[in-house]
Amino acid sequence: EQSRLDKVIALARHRGFVFQAGEIYGGSRSAWDYGPLGTELKENIRRQWWQTFVRGRGDMVGLDSSIVLPKRVWEASGHVATFADTVVESTITHKRYRADHLWEAFVAKRGREPESWDEVPDPDTGQRGNWTEPRSFSGLVKTYLGVVDDESGLYYLRPETAQGIFVNFSNVLTASRRKPPFGVGQVGKAFRNEITPGNFIFRTREFEQMEIEYFTPPAEANEWFEHWVEACWNWFLDLGVDPANMRRFDVPVDDRAHYSAGTIDVEYRFGFPGKEWGELMGVANRTDYDLKSHSEASGQSLTFFDQASGEKYTPYVIEPSFGLTRAMMAFLVDAYREEEVPNAKGGTDTRTVLKLDPRLAPVKVAVLPLSRNERLSPLAREVADTLRSAGWNIDFDDAGAIGRRYRRQDEIGTPFCVTVDFDSLDDNAVTVRDRDTMGQERIGLDALHAYLAERLRG
Ligand code: ATP
Numbered sequence: 001e002q003s004r005l006d007k008v009i010a011l012a013r014h015r016g017f018v019f020q021a022g023e024i025y026g027g028s029r030s031a032w033d034y035g036p037l038g039t040e041l042k043e044n045i046r047r048q049w050w051q052t053f054v055r056g057r058g059d060m061v062g063l064d065s066s067i068v069l070p071k072r073v074w075e076a077s078g079h080v081a082t083f084a085d086t087v088v089e090s091t092i093t094h095k096r097y098r099a100d101h102l103w104e105a106f107v108a109k110r111g112r113e114p115e116s117w118d119e120v121p122d123p124d125t126g127q128r129g130n131w132t133e134p135r136s137f138s139g140l141v142k143t144y145l146g147v148v149d150d151e152s153g154l155y156y157l158r159p160e161t162a163q164g165i166f167v168n169f170s171n172v173l174t175a176s177r178r179k180p181p182f183g184v185g186q187v188g189k190a191f192r193n194e195i196t197p198g199n200f201i202f203r204t205r206e207f208e209q210m211e212i213e214y215f216t217p218p219a220e221a222n223e224w225f226e227h228w229v230e231a232c233w234n235w236f237l238d239l240g241v242d243p244a245n246m247r248r249f250d251v252p253v254d255d256r257a258h259y260s261a262g263t264i265d266v267e268y269r270f271g272f273p274g275k276e277w278g279e280l281m282g283v284a285n286r287t288d289y290d291l292k293s294h295s296e297a298s299g300q301s302l303t304f305f306d307q308a309s310g311e312k313y314t315p316y317v318i319e320p321s322f323g324l325t326r327a328m329m330a331f332l333v334d335a336y337r338e339e340e341v342p343n344a345k346g347g348t349d350t351r352t353v354l355k356l357d358p359r360l361a362p363v364k365v366a367v368l369p370l371s372r373n374e375r376l377s378p379l380a381r382e383v384a385d386t387l388r389s390a391g392w393n394i395d396f397d398d399a400g401a402i403g404r405r406y407r408r409q410d411e412i413g414t415p416f417c418v419t420v421d422f423d424s425l426d427d428n429a430v431t432v433r434d435r436d437t438m439g440q441e442r443i444g445l446d447a448l449h450a451y452l453a454e455r456l457r458g
Helices: 004-014 036-055 071-076 099-110 162-166 169-176 218-238 289-298 324-335 376-388 402-412 445-456
Strands: 018-020 032-034 060-062 084-089 096-098 135-138 141-144 154-157 182-191 206-216 246-250 263-272 275-287 304-306 311-313 316-323 336-342 348-354 365-369 394-396 416-420 429-434 440-444
Touching: 004 018, 004 263, 004 324, 004 336, 032 036, 036 060, 036 182, 036 206, 036 218, 036 324, 071 154, 071 289, 084 099, 096 099, 162 169, 162 182, 162 206, 162 289, 162 316, 206 218, 206 324, 218 246, 218 263, 218 275, 218 316, 246 275, 263 324, 275 289, 275 324, 289 316, 316 324, 324 336, 348 402, 365 376, 365 402, 376 394, 376 416, 376 445, 402 416, 416 445, 429 445, 440 445
Parallel strands: 060 182, 365 394, 365 416
Antiparallel strands: 018 032, 084 096, 084 135, 141 154, 182 206, 206 316, 246 263, 263 275, 275 316, 304 311, 336 348, 416 429, 429 440
16 A cells, blocks of 8 residues: 555656656656646745745845855855764665664664664664764765866855855845845755655755745844744645644754754654654754854954944844755645545546645646537637736646546646536636536636636735
8 A cells, every 4th residue: 555655756756746867867866857847836836935935025135146155155154064974884785874863763762872883783684783984974065166176176065045145144234225133035956965865855965945044133033033933834834734734843952953042843744654754944043153154254244233223243043944845745745635526427436636725736727628629629729828828827638538637637736627618609608617626617708817816816
């Protein structure tokens, strides 16, 4: 029996949300490509995020900084020194594990520390004594730029978008004439040399983040921290995620990133084998760590002078950090349903439906001529083109039985199907079918745009 998660992944691959990267060459476990539907879904998530957190707020502006920054940025941020893990490798399976994870698993099970690595079993084989020496492993992805192929050309691909915001703090402050509390939002790719990428798009070496660095007077940091935890939580709820599948996790001090004075993760019930919950996003109080580090290392003051109070200070930073691709996985898992529905023979069929919020749905409307017919097709194509000009992604499908076509659209979460039939030629009206209720309504062509616009919400 396939797990629910396996079914969602199978659907995502089969319907072209996500493809394995380099599939014709055998594929990769750590990289995925986003197909026609995945690209739309990702774009819609990004757009909703940007609208809610950047355009929709008077205290936020946007930024799009480089993936490759001067090396000194990553030295000052602490990443070169601390963005590393200790790894052990099984000499039998050659699989690598984070040493602290295996060590902690031993302690959790046996209630004591192992005396040496020889005591720690290999999770795959159960055998002991087959580990290589623990080695340090940098989480930074390296690249070499320039004509001379040596260490002088070494650069890092950003492991988070955040640092691009910190190093532009003064630029943004001056250019946008802001003062704390205010924030900067950024969406873009990030790269991490993950030891164990996997679980589909949950953990990949190349992924997308949506991050906010919110600069506040130090005395207001805790208040804004609470504000942002609420705002992030509510963003998922507003987009239809079931709160029963979400929880908050107050990250204990030892597990926090080196810059954090407090982190709350929002976790989602992804349903991984042996581990139900996974981090969806996190909100961290980065204090004045980053601005101070960059001030010291660059010699440029990254402070704010408050003219009203005559005070100069380094703002604190509250950072809500979302994974765009990880959010996409949560939206897919959350929307997946299998429902029993009556069929024409008086029995029931199972239909698979993605109950995505209409704002996220990759296809907004499918236009379906009742049958492939030279009288119906021109009108149906005209209806599809008119709806496209409203800015919606529209599917046109005239192949096969209408019931089958409805099911195909249900499976990808299309909120509405518009059927053009022979009556349409006379009454200038179409049948609109609702994905969730499967109810159908006859709507005049002149009223169709307004009918859909109200229900698609943008
Ligand atoms: P984890 O503990 O899962 O490695 P993290 O705590 O290192 O994650 P952060 O540094 O807080 O993650 O990154 C912020 C967000 O970026 C995460 O909540 C997640 O949504 C996303 N993210 C981080 N690493 C990856 C990855 N390898 N693949 C996809 N998304 C990621």
